[in-house]
Amino acid sequence: MRTSTEPKKKPRGRPRSFDTAEVLERVRGVFMEKGFAAASLDELSEAAGLNRPSLYAAFGDKEQLYIQTLRYYGTTSVEAMDKVLAGSGTIEQRLGKVYMAAIDFYTAPPSKLGCMIVGTAAVESPTHPQIAAAASELLAAIEKSLERAFAGSSLPAEPTPAARARMAGAIMYAIAIRARIGMKAAELRAFANSMVPVICR
Amino acid sequence: MRTSTEPKKKPRGRPRSFDTAEVLERVRGVFMEKGFAAASLDELSEAAGLNRPSLYAAFGDKEQLYIQTLRYYGTTSVEAMDKVLAGSGTIEQRLGKVYMAAIDFYTAPPSKLGCMIVGTAAVESPTHPQIAAAASELLAAIEKSLERAFAGSSLPAEPTPAARARMAGAIMYAIAIRARIGMKAAELRAFANSMVPVICR
DNA sequence: TTAATTTTGTGCGATCCAGTACATAAATAT
DNA sequence: ATATTTATGTACTGGATCGCACAAAATTAA
Numbered sequence: 116m117r118t119s120t121e122p123k124k125k126p127r128g129r130p131r132s133f134d135t136a137e138v139l140e141r142v143r144g145v146f147m148e149k150g151f152a153a154a155s156l157d158e159l160s161e162a163a164g165l166n167r168p169s170l171y172a173a174f175g176d177k178e179q180l181y182i183q184t185l186r187y188y189g190t191t192s193v194e195a196m197d198k199v200l201a202g203s204g205t206i207e208q209r210l211g212k213v214y215m216a217a218i219d220f221y222t223a224p225p226s227k228l229g230c231m232i233v234g235t236a237a238v239e240s241p242t243h244p245q246i247a248a249a250a251s252e253l254l255a256a257i258e259k260s261l262e263r264a265f266a267g268s269s270l271p272a273e274p275t276p277a278a279r280a281r282m283a284g285a286i287m288y289a290i291a292i293r294a295r296i297g298m299k300a301a302e303l304r305a306f307a308n309s310m311v312p313v314i315c316r
Numbered sequence: 317m318r319t320s321t322e323p324k325k326k327p328r329g330r331p332r333s334f335d336t337a338e339v340l341e342r343v344r345g346v347f348m349e350k351g352f353a354a355a356s357l358d359e360l361s362e363a364a365g366l367n368r369p370s371l372y373a374a375f376g377d378k379e380q381l382y383i384q385t386l387r388y389y390g391t392t393s394v395e396a397m398d399k400v401l402a403g404s405g406t407i408e409q410r411l412g413k414v415y416m417a418a419i420d421f422y423t424a425p426p427s428k429l430g431c432m433i434v435g436t437a438a439v440e441s442p443t444h445p446q447i448a449a450a451a452s453e454l455l456a457a458i459e460k461s462l463e464r465a466f467a468g469s470s471l472p473a474e475p476t477p478a479a480r481a482r483m484a485g486a487i488m489y490a491i492a493i494r495a496r497i498g499m500k501a502a503e504l505r506a507f508a509n510s511m512v513p514v515i516c517r
Numbered sequence: 518t519t520a521a522t523t524t525t526g527t528g529c530g531a532t533c534c535a536g537t538a539c540a541t542a543a544a545t546a547t
Numbered sequence: 548a549t550a551t552t553t554a555t556g557t558a559c560t561g562g563a564t565c566g567c568a569c570a571a572a573a574t575t576a577a
Contacts, residue, residue: 126522128522129573130524152351152354156564157565167565226442237439247498254494274510281507285511286486288489292489296452297449326545327544330542330553330555331553356535369538369554369555372536373555378535518577522573523572528569530566531566532564538557538558543552545553546550
């Protein structure tokens, strides 16, 4: 939906006063704290630094804004995960790094907000099929990323990389849930560290 | 949660026209589908079969009603889990039964609603500390129940029963999340069955 | 400079919602 | 029978919320 291939097009009307990615990042904070249903457009537009009509014109209604924010959050998270998993070290070390980074993010002060998909998209899924679809795609992308890492490792062929990925994903989701409910980072780290050798056995 | 110890007390005024447990069960359906924030008191009172003033008099405001519903759901779930875990068969078989029962419940038609704690309480936790506290207590109770079962089993002492319980709990939460987002029961069952021997190795 | 185009910002309106007042009903106590 | 106590049901209110209309502003095209 952007001026694709960066053709230096002169967009013909009044120029936008905001950057899409920056708005999505600001809005993400509100959605992650309050969830989709409890986040009001007033809060969202205030956080974004632009007013409601501009939000509507640029992103559509609240559900569309949420979905775009969720996709933005999900794809950047997967990219970050891919990067760590493509780094150096054993698969155990890289998976451990992924968990530690996730825990740092999930438990960042002041309030531990966990993961946007698990913590806020899941609740809306039964009543908002588009949100459910986006969340499902993003979890699949996360597990695909993990599966690639396991496939490229020298672990035993059994369990399969796909099975290991489902397991590693499950541990990540459980960490996100417990973080949002208030478990301390130290406990989460201990749990994650105990699970890495089980997944990579 | 019924008229405990059945004291035959004559309650002095007009008798209530409803049963507390039944109201909580009806209300639970609304909260599980919509979540706390999106559930309106009109929907809740209609589902309960009584009007808002009666709801307020009996349960307090929406947050208190939600917390009582959550505790009702959580304690009955833990009781059911305890029962299965105290049954016959190997620990693998009993844990497998717990997962199969959970998956049946989480994916019950028409809409797959998952677990109330993971699916609806988590999102409210940052903004509603009492909900977070109740959710945290209930997850702890679930893991205590699992820990008792592992402690009573003849599995190797390492990993500890507590570590196995955290792991088994994590798998359950991951199942609940994926169920709510739309994963099919068959896939969830395959995943759970693949995890049981890993937890009980 | 004038017209065309797109964004911005104030502000409105219709709806919904949480919580409560008030009168009525149904039971027990005296 | 009358008073007391508790529950029910209607109806209301103040406030919040979503989405949009409309005019002003900023930029390019001609």
